[in-house]
Amino acid sequence: MAQTAHDTHAHAAHAEHHDHGPQSFWSKYVFSTDHKIIGIQYGVTALMFLLFGFCLMLMMRWQIAYPGKAVPVVGTLLEKLLGEPAKGGVIAPDLYNVFGAMHGTIMVFLAIVPLAFAAFGHYVVPLMIGAPDMCFPRVNMASYQCYFLGGVIMLASFLIPGGAAQGGWTSYSPLATQIPTDGQTYWILGMVFLITSSLLGSVNFIATIIQLRAPGMTWMRLPFFVWAMFVTAFLLVLAFPPLEAAAVMQLMDKVFGTSFFLPEGLFVGGQPADHLSGGGSPLLWQHLFWFLAHPEVYVLILPGFGIIAEVIANNTRKPLYGYRALVYSVLSIGFLSFIVWAHHMYLTGMGTKISTFFQTTTMIISIPSVIVLTCMFISLWGGSIRFNVPMLFALAFLPMFGIGGLTGLPLGLSYVVLQLHDTYYVIAHFHYIVAPGTIFAIFAGIYYWFPKATGRMMNATLGKIHFWGSLIFMNLIFQPMFAQGMAGMHRRMYDGAATYSLANGQDVIGALSPGIIKMNINITHAAFGLLIFQIPFIWNFFHSIVKGKKVTGDNPWEATTLEWQAPTPPPHGNFAEAPHVYRGPYEYSVPGAAKDYTPQNQAP
Amino acid sequence: MIQKIKDLMSFPPLTSLHGEKVDDLILYVHYLMGALFLVWIVYFVYVLFRFRSGANPKASYTGYTGHVSTYMEVGVAVIEGILLVGLAIPLWRNAADEFPQERDAKGALIVDKEGKPAVTVVRVTAQQFNWNFRYPGKDGFFGKQDLKFVSNDNKFGIDPADPNAKDDVTPPLGEMAVPVNKPVIIRLTSMDVIHNYAVHPMRIMQDAIPGVSIATHFTPLKEGKYQITCAQLCGNSHYFMKGALNVLSQDKYDAWLAEKSKGAATTLE
Amino acid sequence: MEIPYNVKSRPDTGLYNAKLGIWLFLASEVMLFGGLFTSYVVLRVNASAENWPHGLLNIPIGTFNTFVLIASSVTVVLGWAALKMNNFARYRKFQAITILCALGFLSIKSIEYSDKFTHYEIWFKDGHRQTGHIHQDGKKAWFWNTKTLAGAPAVKDAKGNVVKPASPPIAEFEFSPDATHYSDAAKHTKGEPAAAEHKESAHASGEHAAVKVKTADIKRLSAFVPAHSTYFAIYFTLTALHGLHVLIGAVVIAYIWGPGAKLWKTNPEQYVNRIEVSGLFWHFVDLVWIFLFPILYLL
C-alpha cells in the first residue's frame, strides 16, 4: 500500500526536475528519487560496510592467530569504545562472538546484497532496459532509507551494554534468546528494516523490468544482467517474509517471554526456566531461517553472474554462448533454491526420506550452476579477449566460483557432512563464492561502470595491482581453510581451536596437528596482505572521481547494451530521446557490420 | 596410495567401522571435482592464451558450435546421480535408521560370549559448557525421562518413581568411556541451547537439541583417548567445551563402569 | 521524461504499474502470513492438550468482528464501483463506512485484548490449574504474573527520587475462578473441540464466588498474555500483525478519501486506480482474517 501513496507523485517530481531549477544538496543527493543517485547511495554506503565487515574480520583473525594477545593498532580504541569486553585491547570470548555474528550479518545483508543487487541494480537496470527511471521512485528512496536505518541500528548495537548480537549470523534459538544482553533485539529490529528495504526495492525492480522495458525490448533481448536481477528480486520478495515472521517470533521470545522456539524443561543460565510456558521448537527457527538463507546465498551470487556476463561479452567481442540456456539456468536456480534449504540441517536428526529429498534437490540445483559456468567458459572460445581490469576480475571470478561451487557438492551429501559440517571447510566453501567470487564480480562491475557514472576512467595500473594482490591473497586466505576443515577444525572457535590441538596431550588421537594450527597465523598474515592491496583501490576510487582520465565518448568500452547509449553521466530521466530496441544484447562482431559492435538501439 | 591422498587432504585418523565409507564418499566426490576442475582450468588457460586480442584480433560471431559441453553437463549429472543413489542415500539410511540391535524380540538384552551387553548405550545431555553422560547400569534400563520432572535437583527429568533409575550410572561431567569393537548407540539431547557432539576420528557428528532426543551410532575400532568437540556455537565458552571419550578394552571398561557406579543412586537426586 | 504506464495500462501486460506493484507486495504478504500459519501448525501439532487452551476466546464477538470486516470489504468494492459510475458522493459514503468498520474492528479487538489481560490462569503446586479473575481493591488486576506476587523494590531515578514506590510482596489475593478449566473440560468431552461453551457462559455470567488464594500454593501465575502459552503467543502475534495491517490500510484509505481526493478533479483515472490498489490491499487483509478466525477461535 505504500506504493499507492507514493508512486504517482513521481509525475510531480519530474515536472519539478524538468525546468532544471537549482536543486539543493539535500534534494539532489540525500532525498533523491533518481534511481542513479539511489544506486550510488547504496554503493557508497555498502562499500563502507564492506570495509567495516572486513575490519571486524581482521580483528577476529588476529585473535584466532594469536589468542589472548592485544589487538595491534586499534586495541586501545576498542577498549575505549567497548569497555570491559575489550579489556587491555584483548578480545574477550563474548566480543569474538559479537564480531563473528556481525561480520556475517554485515557482509551478507549490509555489504554484498546492497552492493551487488541494490547498487548495481538501481544504477544499471533502468538504463539497460531503456527506462526513464524505476516504476516507483518514492518507494525507491524509502528502500534506501530503510536500508540506512537498518545499518544504523546494527552499528548502534555495538555500543549498547553487552554489545551486539552474539548468536552467529544464523541466530539459532534458544541461544539467541538466552544471551542476557539486548544485542539480539537490536539485530532483529535491524533485520526488520533491512527486510523491508529489500522488499520495497525488489518489488520495484520486478515492476520496472516488466512494465518499463523500452519498445522492442522483448524478454529474450534483455541483457543477461537484467535477467539475473529479475530472478534475484523474486528470491527476495518471496523468501524474506518467512524470516520476517520468524524474526517477529524471536522478538516475542526475547521481549515478551513467549516460547515459540523454546521447548519444555529448558535451563537458562544453569537454572530451570519455569517462567517459560514451553511448547516451542528450536528446529522451527532453523527451518524458517534457512528457508530464507538458502535463497539468500543465490541472491549473493546471481547479480555476480550478471555482471560477469556483461563484462565477458564486452571483452571477448562476441555474443555470449548459450544465452537461452543461461536464462533458463538462472530461472531454474531461482526456482529450485526454495526447496533445498534443509541441506544446512542434515545433523538435526534427519531421517532418510527427508534427507533423500533435500540431497536430491541439492544435487539437481548444482546442474544449472554448472551450465552457467560452462556457458561463460565457452563464450571465451573464438573471442578476441581484451585483458582490461574489469575483464581480469571477471575472468578470475570463474575458477574462484568454480572452487567454491564444486566444494558445495560434498557438503550437499548428508553422509559427508558427518565429517565436514560446521568446519572451516564450509567457511572456505562459501567464502570462495562470496569473496573471490562475488566481491571480484563487484570489483569488475565498479571498474566497468565507473566511467558511465562519473565520466572518468579508473587508473588501469592501480587496478592491475589491486587485482593481482587480491587474487593471490584471497587464495592464500581461503585455500588452507579446506585443509583445516578436513582435519576437523571447527568454525566459531575463539582460540582458533587451540583447545583441541595436539599441544594439550600427545596421546590424544585425532587432535589437531601443529601444522593445522599454524595455518591460522599464515591465514591472518594473508588477510592483512589483502587489506594492503585494497589501498590502491580505495585511492583509485576516490581519486578517479575527481582526477581520473575523462572519457571521450559515451561508450568507452564500445559496448552494445543501452546504458552505454545514454549521455554520460546520464541526466535525471536518463535518455535524451526514448530508445527503441531492434536486436539482442550481445551483437558483437556481427559479420558484415562496419564496427565490431552493434548497439541494441541501432536501427537495422 | 589412498592413504597418501588422504594425508595430502589432511584427513584425520580413522578409527571407526563406518568411517571408511564416509572417507570413500568424500574421496569419490573430490575425484569428480578434481577432474572437472582440471579439465576446465586447462581449457581456460589455453583459451586465454590462444584467443588473446593480440593473437586473435577479430572475434568469431558464432564462437564454439560443437556439443562437448552438453556431454560434459550430462556427464556431471549422471555421476552426481550415481554417487547420490548408489552411495549417499543408502549410507545415510544406515546412519540414521539402521541401529544395532540392543534387545531381542522378547525384550531381553542381547549379550556377547562373555555375557556382556553386545551394544553399549549412552545417554548424552549437553549443557553450557560440558557434557553429561548416563549409563543404564546393570539392568540395562534407563530410568524414564520426562521433561515435566525437570528441576534444579533433577536436571535430566528422571522419573523419581521409576525403579530402573536407581542403578543408572552418572560418571563425572565430561567423561565418557566405551568398550572397543562394539557398537555404541548415543542418545543426544541438551538442557539449554543447541550443541553438537563431534568426534572426528570416529566420523560422527550430531546436533544435541533441547526438547528432542536424537540417536546416532558408531563402532570404535581402536583403544585410546579421543576428544569430543562441541561443533555448534553455544555461547561464549563454546570453544572450550571439550569432552573426553576413552575407548577401552572390555575389562578396563567394566572396571571403569564399576568404579563410577559406586554411589550412583545418590548422584541422582 | 515521464514514467510510462503510471495511469494507463501497458498494452502487452495489461497492467498499470501500481497494480503490478501491489500484487507483488501481496505475494510477499502471502509468504509472511504463510510463515506464521506454518508455524502455527507446527506448534499446534507439537503441543500437548493441556498446553493448548481451547475456547478461551469469545466466539460471538469474534463472529461479529468477522462480519464487520467482511462488510468493510464489500463497501470498498462498492465505493470503487460508484466511482466508476462517476458518482463521487456515493463513493465517499461507502468508503466512510469502510473506515468506520475498520475502526470498529480495531476497537472490538482492543476490548478483546484487554479482556485477556485481566483473565488469569493459576498453576497450583498440587498440580491442578484454574482460570479466573483477580480483584485488587475492587478493581480487576492487569498483567500480573508470578513475579508480581513477590513484590518489587522501589524504582529510583538517577537523582535518587522515587519514581515508583515499592510494592510489598502479596501473600494472599482474591480470585474469582471460572466454572471449569479448559484442560479438564477437554478431558470430559474427549477430543471435542468444544468444551468451550460452558466456559463462555461461565465466563460471562456464572463466575464462581471469589476465593482467597495463597501465594505459597502457587507455582505459576499468568494472565492470558503471550507468555501464558504458545497458543496465546501465536494468537497475539497473528492478530496484532493483522491489526497492524488493518490500521495501515485504514490510514491509507482515509488519506485517499480525505486530503488525497483533490486528485479526483485533476486526474480521475489515476484516482480510481488508487482506490483499486488500496482496495486490493484491503481485501487481502480481509482474506487473512477469513483464515485467522476459524483457526484461532474455533479449532
Next chain:
Amino acid sequence: MTDSHGHDGHDGHDVQAAVRKYLFVFGALLVGTLLTVGMYYVHIPSVVITIIVALFIASIKASLVACYFMHLIDERKMIYSLLLATAFFFASMMVLLIWAMFDPPSLTLLPAYQGK
C-alpha cells in the same frame, strides 16, 4: 469484463451488474461464516472433520474474495503466474517444513520418550 474495469469507457450497466455480483458474494461470505460458527456449536464428534470442513469453508470464502472483490477472475496472465509461483512456494514451505519436522525416525520428542 476484461481489464475491466478498464479505465476507459464502460457503461454503467456493466458496473450495475458487478454491484449485484458483489452483494451476492457478500451474502455468500456471511453464510459461510455462520456455517463455520454453527458447525462449531453443533459439536461434530471428529476433530479432523471439523478442521477439514472449517478450512474448506474458509478456502471457499477466500477464493470468493479473491476472485470477485479482487477481480482475479478477469485478471491478466502476468498476475496469475505471479500468484501461481507464490502459491507453489508457500505450499512447498508448508508441506516440506511440516514433513521435515515430524517425519524423522531418529528424532523423538522428549515428553513422550520412554526409557529403554
